[in-house]
Amino acid sequence: MATTDEYVPSPSDWVRDQVDTIARTGTTDSVHIMERPVVLLTMRGAKSGAIRKVPLMRVEHDGSFAAVASQGGAPTHPQWYHNLLAHPDIELQAGTDTFPVRARELEGDERSQWWERCVAAYPPYAEYQTKTDRLIPVFVLERR
Numbered sequence: 637m638a639t640t641d642e643y644v645p646s647p648s649d650w651v652r653d654q655v656d657t658i659a660r661t662g663t664t665d666s667v668h669i670m671e672r673p674v675v676l677l678t679m680r681g682a683k684s685g686a687i688r689k690v691p692l693m694r695v696e697h698d699g700s701f702a703a704v705a706s707q708g709g710a711p712t713h714p715q716w717y718h719n720l721l722a723h724p725d726i727e728l729q730a731g732t733d734t735f736p737v738r739a740r741e742l743e744g745d746e747r748s749q750w751w752e753r754c755v756a757a758y759p760p761y762a763e764y765q766t767k768t769d770r771l772i773p774v775f776v777l778e779r780r
């Protein structure tokens with residue numbers, strides 16, 4: 637069981653590799669998914685209290701970012717979804733800049749507006765939503 641403040645890497649090899657590359661190069665610009673840019677969220681585990689690092693697609697608008705709990709259209713939310721609900725104050729790295737943000741889950745028109753931005757930034761999100769009955773959660777990450 638991790639003690640608090642201990643960084644516990646993702647058990648997913650390809651994700652852990654991308655997180656390691658970002659750490660080694662100092663910038664999220666060193667990794668891409670389908671040539672699209674990525675940001676890195678550092679958060680606290682809802683159950684373990686451990687430090688978790690979660691790369692996501694970069695969706696930015698007016699200085700705020702989105703976090704899309706798509707997990708490729710899987711039937712369940714990614715586990716980090718629960719972390720953001722439990723501990724919404726996280727760190728976001730975009731390029732070489734890292735800054736504190738607060739995650740807020742979106743609903744209704746605000747979610748629809750951000751969803752359009754998400755799909756524009758990474759079109760596969762639209763396909764992921766067709767693969768699952770769950771409404772893919774969208775968080776806005778606002779500087780704090």
Ligand SMILES: C[C@H](OP(=O)(O)OC[C@@H](O)[C@@H](O)[C@@H](O)Cn1c2nc(=O)[nH]c(=O)c-2cc2ccc(O)cc21)C(=O)N[C@@H](CCC(=O)N[C@@H](CCC(=O)O)C(=O)O)C(=O)O
Binds near residue numbers: 715
């Ligand atoms: C594999 C699993 O990860 P997950 O939190 O379910 O998230 C799955 C993926 O969404 C996550 O790997 C993303 O980084 C994948 N991913 C994207 N995932 C997305 O959902 N959306 C994206 O846009 C996205 C982009 C992306 C870009 C680059 C990249 O390298 C990865 C990308 C995991 O790390 N499990 C851990 C525990 C994770 C955790 O946070 N546990 C919490 C408890 C959480 C709970 O309460 O359930 C805790 O420690 O306390 C484990 O099994 O030990």
